[in-house]
Amino acid sequence: MLLSFYLHIVLLISFTIFSFVAVSFIQRIRTENNLSSLTPSASVHDAQIELHSVANGTNKSPSNASVARIDESNLRENIFGSPKAKNPILDRLTFINPPNTVCIYPNNMENYMIFIVLSRAFNFDFRQAIRGTWGRSEKYKGYNTTIKTIFFVGIDDSVQSAVRLEQARFNDVIEIAIPESYAFVAHKELASLLWTRLYCPLARILFRADDDILMDTFLLLNFIKDDLNLNVKDGLYGWFRFNNTVHRGDRWAVTKMEYKPNTYPPYTFGVGYLFSNFSCQRLVNAANQPNHQIVRIGDAYITGILRDLAEIPFYDFKDLKFSYTFYNPIPCDEYFMNNPQLLICMSKLHTGMRDDPLEFYDVWDAILTKYEKSLSDIFD
Ligand SMILES: *[C@@H]1O[C@H](CO)[C@@H](O)[C@H](O)[C@H]1NC(C)=O
Ligand SMILES: *[C@@H]1O[C@H](CO)[C@@H](O)[C@H](O)[C@H]1NC(C)=O
Ligand SMILES: *[C@@H]1O[C@H](CO)[C@@H](O)[C@H](O)[C@H]1NC(C)=O
Ligand SMILES: *[C@@H]1O[C@H](CO)[C@@H](O)[C@H](O)[C@H]1NC(C)=O
Ligand SMILES: *[C@@H]1O[C@H](CO)[C@@H](O)[C@H](O)[C@H]1NC(C)=O
Secondary structure, three states: OHHHHHHHHHHHHHHHHHHHHHHHHHHHHHHHHHHHHHOOOOOOOOOOOEEEOOOOOOOOOOOOOOOOEEEHHHHHHHHHOOOOOOOHHHHHOOEOOOOOOOOOOOOOOOOEEEEEEEOOOOOHHHHHHHHHOOOOOEEEHHHOEEEEEEEEEEEOHHHHHHHHHHHHHHOOEEEEEEEOOHHHHHHHHHHHHHHHHHHOOOOOEEEEEEOOOEEOHHHHHHHHHHOOOOOOOOOEEEOEEOOOEOOOOOOOOOOOOOOOOOEOOOEEOOOEEEEEHHHHHHHHHHHOOOOOOOOOOHHHHHHHHHHHHOOOOEEEOOOOEEEEOOOOOOOHHHHHHHOOOEEEEEOHHHHOOOOOOHHHHHHHHHHHHHOOOOHHHHEO
């Protein structure tokens, strides 16, 4: 008798929990539908993407529904000097989600830095790890610098609605209307520069990074504070390589039609390089020539060919180092502990092996330990 009483109570509780879960599930589906119907009806080819605007530098909160609407063609006309670019490729590099609330200028623009992170659409976990570790969008007190990390992803139909939700939540993901494929990395990289030029032209310092690197952000901030003066030595900072042969017959093959010379101009790894907003302007302008062709090899193209065309000088990161550890049993957190000048470590995450992104957190903890920092010392 007593047993069946308890049994009823248990059943009642289970039913209540079940109903609650079912109702919240249905509500979530409704919200998601609303969100996806909010995203522009614009197709990939629609150049007239309408945007809620911070167009000319007024800092409006993204949640302000009454902000003026402008369309991107005005911004494009401003930077190209005419409604159409001289190079039609640039007209075809477009952005899907309203991206213009992403760049919100702080009061001190001299020290506003954007991390331009090229990411694959389905790398949600990497992006989330970066937000919590080396790419924290914050004001770094001791360095008088504000960092904003912006992720650039391509189109992958299978995850697009999740990317929209992610953008709605974090306001830091730009969708470029280009399929997510290795063949288009150079286009994607150029598009990220174009976006920055259109929507965040006043950010003084730009740092381009991949989403699968591990980085000591404080070392970069120290370099900027102690060794960098863009007003005196403006250029592209990286780890330059010379006289690299243009491959004609392998996976990275580039035909003579695409690029005639047998060697590339000096170029640096795409994993991490630093430049100014003026260099960004010059790179975009260099691409905007009628017969300019994009060469598929992303880093050789942007930091070599385009940089050379734009006549942007190149400099090595003074003493900063990078390292690969994929053939090596030493994990990146140990590398960081033992190498004070190590800026970037690429673990097997970088070879496309999709381990759990725990490594981001381990490395960040090691770096905080190295500097004996706690988060409250770093951020306001
Ligand atoms: C922003 O743009 C609008 C229209 O283009 C213009 O009227 C306004 O003066 C601009 N505001 C600033 C702060 O430049
Ligand atoms: C929203 O924008 C309007 C007009 O630009 C402005 O008057 C208002 O103060 C803004 N509200 C918020 C919460 O930013
Ligand atoms: C931060 O940088 C700005 C612009 O370079 C400068 O005016 C200001 O004095 C700096 N503040 C500190 C605390 O260094
Ligand atoms: C670069 O940023 C600085 C500081 O915000 C600004 O004064 C300058 O006009 C910008 N340059 C370009 C080319 O946008
Ligand atoms: C690259 O090649 C050029 C011409 O062949 C040569 O003058 C130069 O020294 C080379 N640079 C390096 C760093 O090897």
